[in-house]
Amino acid sequence: MVSDPAVRGNPSVPSLSIELRISGFNPDQSTAKDFGHSSKILVVGAGTWGASTALHLARRGYTDVTVLDAYPQPSAISAGNDVNKIVSFQNPPSEDDPDYVNKTFFAALAKGFREDPVFRPHFHETGNIIAAFSPGGLKAIRGRHREGFDVVELNTPEDFRKTMPPGILTGPLPGWKGFWRKNGAGWVHARNALVSAITEAKRLGVTFVGGQLEGKVVRLLYDSEGKDVIGVQTADGRQHLASRVILAAGANADQFLDFKKQLRPTAWTLAHIRMSPEEAQKYRNLPVLFNADQGFFIEPDEDKHEMKVCDEHCGYCNWVMDENGERRSVPFARHQIPVESAERIRGLLRATMPQLAERPFSFARICWCADTVDRNFLIDYHPDHPSLLLAVGASGRGFAHIPSIGGFIVDRLEGVLNERIAYAVRWRPEQAVNRNWDDTQNRFGGSYKVMDFQKVTEWTDIPHEDNALPFGSVVPRI
Ligand SMILES: Cc1cc2nc3c(=O)[nH]c(=O)nc-3n(C[C@H](O)[C@H](O)[C@H](O)COP(=O)(O)OP(=O)(O)OC[C@H]3O[C@@H](n4cnc5c(N)ncnc54)[C@H](O)[C@@H]3O)c2cc1C
Helix, strand or coil, rough: CCCCCCCCCCCCCCCCCCHHHHHHCCCCCCCCCCCHHHEEEEEEEEHHHHHHHHHHHCCCCCCCCEEEEEECCCCCHHHHHCCEEEECCCCCCCCCCHHHHHHHHHHHHHHHHHHHCCCHHEEEEECCCEEEEHHHHHHHHCCCCCCCEEEEECCCCHHHHHHHHHCCCCCCCCHHHHHHHHCEEECCCHHHHHHHHHHHHHHHHEEEEEEECCCEEEEEEEEECCEEEEEEEEECCCCCCCEEEEECCCCHHHHHHHHCCCEEEEEEEEEEEEHHHHHHHHHHCCEEEEEEEEEEEECCCEEECCEEEEEEECEEEEEEEECCCCCEEECCCCCCEEEHHHHHHHHHHHCCHHHHHHEEEEEEEEEEEEECCCCCEEEEEECCCEEEEEECCCCCCCCHCCCCCHHHHHHHHCCCCCCHHHCCCCCHHHHCCCCCCCCCCCCCCCCCCCCEHHCCCECCCCCCCCCCCCCCCCCCCC
16 A cells, blocks of 8 residues: 555546636635634544644644544554655645645655654655556556656666665566666654654643553544534543544544545555564665565664565455445454465565565564545545544555644644645545445555455464554454
């Protein structure tokens, strides 16, 4: 799902002709009572977007912010609780750039990773290699995110091999084509960046609560007319009232209200292989290698010398029928992956680094995100609940935005978000009326179809040192 957010099926953000798009759209539609810097704000979810939001709220002077999460921080199920994520930058767009929205988001994250002391230490500008071999994959990567950066075309296996020191890319790389972007791209130590954001937000006065009783939100609370949201209830029965509730619960947000099919919880798979300290040294500072048809890997982490490897595919859903007879993908946590996914990961290694292909995995997990129909984010007030702000729909590409997404979310909270951006990320159920739940959404690899966990018969059995998910470690069945 992932990303080079550019390539893990980055959406084509609509280049709204301003007049057309904005007609009839009121970006400041919250009719809720006024609030100010000392009003109580609750953020549901201390994952990537919740942590970023908390940090930006605190930096803007909000003094009564509480973040609730079902797990102690960093949450065991946050999609951002991971050794690394791919990041690529964009330069700021001109006002008339048709890709204004997307580029504005990417320019903001670039500024954050380059300049913000909270995030800068965790970013590694190693460059990235973007590749594919299927016609669809090759089309998707063409021209992506390259303007203004140092880019080299890669057309043969030998071209690819030369991007890394000798002895690393020893595999056949069959049919691979792509490009090597040498600057403005790389990876971020995701967990450390997440913890850094939370630590700074706490230092600035934000309260974080984590745990299955005191932090887990079980429902939204409504006013006596059942209209506005006035707070949330946690699993310990406590009711938390607030002037604004910001829902940033990632793939689980869908459980709190009817999103009118705008969110599809979808999961991806990852595994680690352990290396010796000497090997880790040899594999350091590699560019990220991402193949839109097969998967990606990033250099081993410095602490545990583990290399994370992901197979690329169109995602897994967990389809169950809800009480209305509607199909619904329900997330669950599991620190194992389907055996078929493990095999695909080994396939990627055989194609690239066969010397590592048969190593045992030291860790694996499934990891959930929520896809919107067009894979643009959803950052908006709920039309019927004016004190509820939704910050969801990261669509498999939301980690890279950790330095800056909270700023856009707080802009929306304050009703000052740039109109073109507000339009692109608005509440938009009209897009989901006849949603094709099986849409691959410009993703490739795997079976080239969205897969179903209900049909997976074999899971890995990898002993983990930290395999301690408190709940939900089995697939919920229909
Ligand atoms: C395998 C994989 C690889 C990826 N690679 C990349 C990449 O390379 N680059 C990139 O930019 N993006 C990548 N992504 C996407 C990125 O990780 C996500 O888009 C992003 O982390 C989503 O952030 P979020 O805050 O919406 O969700 P999360 O980070 O998942 O946070 C949601 C939070 O809500 C909490 N929560 C859930 N239920 C409740 C409840 N009832 N009460 C209270 N709290 C609750 C959870 O504990 C969690 O902390 C990847 C995703 C996956 C799955």
